[in-house]
Amino acid sequence: MEEERDGSSPERLCGEVLRSPQTPAWPSHCASWDSRPPCSMDPALSVVRLAVQEAVHILSSSEDGGHILSTLASLKRYLSDTENSALSGEKEEFATVHFSTLLRSLASKLSPDWLELLPGGRLEALWASFFLEGPADQAFLVLMETIEGTAGPSFRLMKMAQLLARFLREGRMAALMEAQCQQQMRPSFPVLREMLLSKVVGLPDHLGNRLQRENLPEFLPQNYFPLLSEEVLRVLQAAVDSLQGGLDCSISFLSQVLGKVCMHGRQQETLDVLVPQLTTLTNSSCLWQRVCWRLVEQVPDRALEAMLTGMVEAASGPEVLSRLLGNLVVKNKKAQFVMTRKLLFLQYRYTTPMLQSLLGYLAMDSQRRPLLVQVLKELLETWGSSSAIRHTPLPQQCYISKAILICLAHLGGPELQDSRDELLASMMAGVKCRLDSSLPAVRRLGMIVAEVVSSHLHPEGPPLKFQYEEDELSLELLALGNPRLMGDSASEAGGPSLAPATTETPTETPAETMDSKVLRAQPEGSDSEVDSDDEFIPYDMSGDKELKNSKAPAYVRDCMEALTMSEDSERWEAALRALEGLICRSPEATREVSVELAKVLLHLEERTCVAGFEGLRQRALVAVTVTDPAQVAEYLTSQFYALNYSLRQRMDILDVLTLAAQELSRPGRLKRAPQHSHPGTGTCCLLPLATAQPGSTAAPDWRVVVEERIRSKTRRLSKGAPRMGAAGSPNGFNSVAGYFFFPLIQHFDRPLLTFDLLGDDQLVLGRLTHTLGALMYLAANTTVAVPMGKALLEFTWALRFHVDTSYVRQGLLSATSSVLLSVPAQRLLEDMPDELLEARSWLADVAEKDPDEDCRMLAVKALLLLEKLKDKLLTSSP
């Protein structure tokens, strides 16, 4: 729509103002207060000077109210337009040369006594009329000057403030700005203008400072800026009127006001009034639209960013933004930078509707669309950069992903054709990095964006489809990629030809709804069997599954045999299901074959689809480890660094070790209900902790456990209660903790052919750090805790600056916390003071600078523990 209007717009209407020369740079020689218009040298005009001098004299000396009144009234003729008014030349001299002087002396006379020289407030009315009727800029400046120069709460101050409030109420601000705009056509005084500008915008601050608690409501920012906006609109209206009358006018002062207001952070108050009004006004008149574009174009560069962010926030959709800003983003480099880089790449605080406005604005004009393609390229490049993935916080990654999807919704196939390869390359790189990530949210972002991007780049090819859980965010993202929904989001039904890329989706959706209708209809048909016995409502029978324990072996050895040899998948499964119970019931028999059994379980692969296979295998392994901790832990830890294991197996080893350690240190924590749990609920009695899903959700459970401990400890500290012994019963982990811990921590920095912890396998490294932290925590109150703590602090020290995966850092932080929790304070200080100091500075650094929020939180918690340690030593030493 805009383009059409643009093309056919009558130059006659808008030409003058838009063609008007840019405000020239002011020559420095005329930048002075007293430079006067050349006509003031005319001797005939000294009449005015004499009259003013006399009046000032009378004002300062006379006590006669009547005399003062008549003198002032005679001066009024220089201001008014009545029949007995003065010559226009005299008026002009009065206004430009003498008015301020007069106003100052009027202001200085203000006192209760002076006003009462004449009864009925006649003197005051006349006094005020000079301020309210004379040239608004000078009146305003004198008012502000007097208010600033008047001490403390006083009669004079309050009178002046009230007069200023009246000045605002009577619309003099509009007069002031209009006059400034008109002066723009002539050479003027930049210093005066600058001062005026800062006073106009800074009025609430000045008045607030001056009046303190006596401040008037008119001067509060929430009232003043809306008023100022209304006044701006009035001046704009005047400008539009004068343009229609064929007169030139400039509105650059308004632009400056607008820019300055925005720079002062008052976008919201101002634009909330301005934008809706301008939206309606520009909708009906192309003259208004031109004026509006001029308004934003002339905003000084340094204020552009503030103004544009305010605009994007206040505009209700891309159409509005496009109408208000025109092609500003093409014309102005700074605006382009703000709109296409700063708001997208350097900040991420804006809401999705704002992003939609912004990118929709870029999409709405053929001149701007190349920018959108460029933006998409850069967005995808950032999205695909592995360093960006590692160093930017998740919310920012979400923001960029959203922006990509919105861009895609706007761009059609032909536009993407040229840069398809480039986009694909960025996308592939990003997907790869993201799928490697240990954070589920990052992986999911990768999958969703990849799906949408590939469907746009190759609409004809087979669709890329990942499997991911659908949560609120993923649904939102998918909706963003759907251009049909994008159109709805615009509040104004203005553009019938919104985006060119709305062709493919409608064909899909009707089919979908048809399907669901059929599906819904089916049960109706099949369920038509009318049952007369209404009272016989069936109970839930979903638990009625096939029973499989018929073939379960009765001995551990038989189980092992069945797991290794049996070709009968039912027997194999039954053996797996029975194993944990058998191990618990016959520890002696298990000890005889423990390592062998652990080996079998570690290498066990799912032959047929067995529900809960991972959990069964893990529980059996944990049971073996608990039954014979030293032997099995030694075996498992040795296998962790052995060749030819999959990452999955290595992570299983870590999970099993932590779970077994937990069971040993707190017997009964992992105990299941009696062996033959009845089949109805049998399937759901899984371990409460660390049931490893393929992926990496088990380890965060550990963090939760440790964090929970930390929290409970910290809370106890804040209550000021003395520290209690953590556990009353002997720690079964005591004698074997070393078997679990030290073999794991020894070899992490020696890469194998297939396994490089410090390289590609950082996910396992993260899991390892979490495991070590958990083992450390579980070794509380054991004798081996001190050497363990020392080793673990060294380990964390070695890795602190080596890794840029937040998951590993989180592991290091929680490991540090567990050291602080598990090693006795005395020993910590005696044996490892240097390590502690180092850890402390590292923690402080992380707490302040880490891009990951969880890391910062963990660091703060660890710091709190350190503080607590200090407090404890201080209280215990005397």
Added chain:
Amino acid sequence: SALPSMATPLPPPAPDPQFVLRGTQSPVHALHFSRGAQAQGCLLLFSGSQSGLVHIWNLQTRRTAATLDGHGGQCVTWLQMLPQGHQLLSQGRDMKLCLWDLAEGRSAVVDSIHLESVGFCRSAILTGGWPHWTLAVPGKGSDEVQILEMPSKTSVCTLKPDADAKLGMPMCLGLWQARSSPRPLLLAGYEDGSVALWDISERKMCSHVTCHEEPVMGLDFDPQQARGISGSAGKALAVWNLDRQQALKVHGTHRLTNPGVAEVTIRPDYKILATAGWDHRIRVFHWRTMKPLAVLAFHSATVQCVAFAPNGLLAAGSKDQRISVWSLYPP
């Protein structure tokens, strides 16, 4: 005749037992409800255990009222109260059928019959011509059923299938007399998975239908509709009916999730039926439509027996030594 509603509401979760009787200290193999004579109509539950004891449970106090020990430590497989209310029949693996007098707090064996077979087959009685009654027990030959006239213990006849029929052992029995005719009939389930109808007075097999692939473990019959049901060691329940020519026809089968039904019992009001499953579960069906109503997964071992009380209460005894008592769809 309500129309099916648009949205199927979520089925209610499976119910819990009303209460559980523990203390037999041995797997439960037989259950029988009866109104006790001495306790003024108070409902009693008799349970027979593998250790040879019969426990009499007072369902108000939910405790054992008495324990009967008459089978020498051998499993009790069948319990039946005689109609006058104070005489109990118990069958045990010690090849004995005991008649207990429970009147006035007594608990003495007043009579016993030596059985010729140690098999799985539970006996059956018909008490139409009280005080005379008919008893069907597994006979001496492995495929025979013996009919006795009680209380005289006179052997009326022995029902033996044709030699070439190869039905195997009788596994379960049901005696029954149609209202229209005075002739008692016997339904017997056999090892080969067939059900046969015998006319006792004529000593001949009226009809025979093979409805299972595995041995028939339990059957029950609804004389109102001339329809019966049988369960086997296999994975199916079979519903069969009896036409006017006294021919058995399979009406339908119902497939089960897991194989093995130890006993099938229809509630006295012929509305629902229950099966005792080897898969530890009790299944409840609507008798007329055979619509599954509930799968009660409470026991942790094979359910051996199910019984209904006249008031609709359902009891199930299991190898896990517990007796669960349920109140479902009260009549």
